[in-house]
Amino acid sequence: MPRYRLTIEYDGRPYNGFQAQAAQPSVQGAIEAAVKAFTGQQIRIAAAGRTDTGVHATAQVVQVDLERDWPAQTVMNALNAHLMREAVSVLDCAVAPEGWHARFSANERRYLYRILNRPAPPALDQGKVWHMKKAMDADAMHAAAQALVGLHDFTTFRDMACQSKSPVKTLDVARVSRVGDEVHLVFEARSFLHRQVRSMTGTLAEVGVGRWTAAEVRAALEARDRTACGPVAPADGLYLTGVGYEGE
Amino acid sequence: MPRYRLTIEYDGRPYNGFQAQAAQPSVQGAIEAAVKAFTGQQIRIAAAGRTDTGVHATAQVVQVDLERDWPAQTVMNALNAHLMREAVSVLDCAVAPEGWHARFSANERRYLYRILNRPAPPALDQGKVWHMKKAMDADAMHAAAQALVGLHDFTTFRDMACQSKSPVKTLDVARVSRVGDEVHLVFEARSFLHRQVRSMTGTLAEVGVGRWTAAEVRAALEARDRTACGPVAPADGLYLTGVGYEGE
Numbered sequence: 001m002p003r004y005r006l007t008i009e010y011d012g013r014p015y016n017g018f019q020a021q022a023a024q025p026s027v028q029g030a031i032e033a034a035v036k037a038f039t040g041q042q043i044r045i046a047a048a049g050r051t052d053t054g055v056h057a058t059a060q061v062v063q064v065d066l067e068r069d070w071p072a073q074t075v076m077n078a079l080n081a082h083l084m085r086e087a088v089s090v091l092d093c094a095v096a097p098e099g100w101h102a103r104f105s106a107n108e109r110r111y112l113y114r115i116l117n118r119p120a121p122p123a124l125d126q127g128k129v130w131h132m133k134k135a136m137d138a139d140a141m142h143a144a145a146q147a148l149v150g151l152h153d154f155t156t157f158r159d160m161a162c163q164s165k166s167p168v169k170t171l172d173v174a175r176v177s178r179v180g181d182e183v184h185l186v187f188e189a190r191s192f193l194h195r196q197v198r199s200m201t202g203t204l205a206e207v208g209v210g211r212w213t214a215a216e217v218r219a220a221l222e223a224r225d226r227t228a229c230g231p232v233a234p235a236d237g238l239y240l241t242g243v244g245y246e247g248e
Numbered sequence: 249m250p251r252y253r254l255t256i257e258y259d260g261r262p263y264n265g266f267q268a269q270a271a272q273p274s275v276q277g278a279i280e281a282a283v284k285a286f287t288g289q290q291i292r293i294a295a296a297g298r299t300d301t302g303v304h305a306t307a308q309v310v311q312v313d314l315e316r317d318w319p320a321q322t323v324m325n326a327l328n329a330h331l332m333r334e335a336v337s338v339l340d341c342a343v344a345p346e347g348w349h350a351r352f353s354a355n356e357r358r359y360l361y362r363i364l365n366r367p368a369p370p371a372l373d374q375g376k377v378w379h380m381k382k383a384m385d386a387d388a389m390h391a392a393a394q395a396l397v398g399l400h401d402f403t404t405f406r407d408m409a410c411q412s413k414s415p416v417k418t419l420d421v422a423r424v425s426r427v428g429d430e431v432h433l434v435f436e437a438r439s440f441l442h443r444q445v446r447s448m449t450g451t452l453a454e455v456g457v458g459r460w461t462a463a464e465v466r467a468a469l470e471a472r473d474r475t476a477c478g479p480v481a482p483a484d485g486l487y488l489t490g491v492g493y494e495g496e
Contacts, residue, residue: 010372011374077367089368089370091368120257120324120338123337124304124335126335
């Protein structure tokens, strides 16, 4: 029974998150329905990251175990054909190496958060960016973000509903830069807590508009207290952009 | 009665083109309704380019004549508030100089055409790009496009329904380049014929996938015959990206 590794792009807006829930549209449900239409198999797939409602992906990674040994190209084309009416697309498909697991073998997740920073609301990118009218200082956000890099107790930036055993994580990269009308925040870590990226982004946005200082971001982290967090950024601007695996 | 110059962004998908038509949603209709909601005035606006159904704009220019002398900032904010449920956004607003006309004073229109060139269909950019599975040679497209630059009779690249008096136009710029997974075509001219950009793009795409040579593009132009044109590219990937005015 070969395991396939799929790289997936999706628009998060039509879905109640990645994970399948009864009677709710989900990215997982869309892919599992495509697998069933293609092979007749009713399977459960696993993914590197369980993105929330409205969160997008340019390169989510999922595993699909099929009974038959199809060429990877055939699997990709067949699933894309069955996903035609969905906002999900298979970018790449390969037979996974022995013992590989989409979630447990992953040792890095990469996220991008896009803030549209201009007076006018988005017309072309509705639901794809967070709109902030007030001019933001991306350099100040980048400087403040460096306090978050490294091994920390991220309780402040963790949703109350987070089910992770420990709030201690290592943030490898936090990079903030201006790209035209947008401010881009890039975060990389082995793993993230629930809502961690949106909590960090919303807090750093306060620095961007001059309401918080870098020292206040550091103090919020050190408080290890959810109520010390700034506002949580909306799902709209968040993209899972890549997953790293052991030995790659 | 001050005339305002507005720079407008829109997603073309929900609209039957820029121009207002009875009982059809249009970009013009959306803006005119916003003006009515803001000022009570029932006016007709004019635009630099009348884009077709499904064609997008990142910087269309329109003129709005108001009875009262509002600050430009107030006009922009009020119209954006009334456009909240539309896919139209006012990026900039300024009082126009005496004698300026959004359409007749324009001496350059700039268009971008985005082709998504990868095996997988678009999930995040559905309706925003033209999807071409087969690998395209952007350099060959660029070379072939140079035959179109300059003063020519563009009958081959003109829709049968085009109402322009003459098919003779000067194409100032035709530039094709690869940008990651996409092939971008940029065209600049004082004015374009109806469907000219999509006709040129579809023809150059044939060069990109190796079905046409540069010499065949030149021969098609010289034929001055609509039936010599390649396939017409869909509206999805087309963006009006800017308008130039005399003395700027």
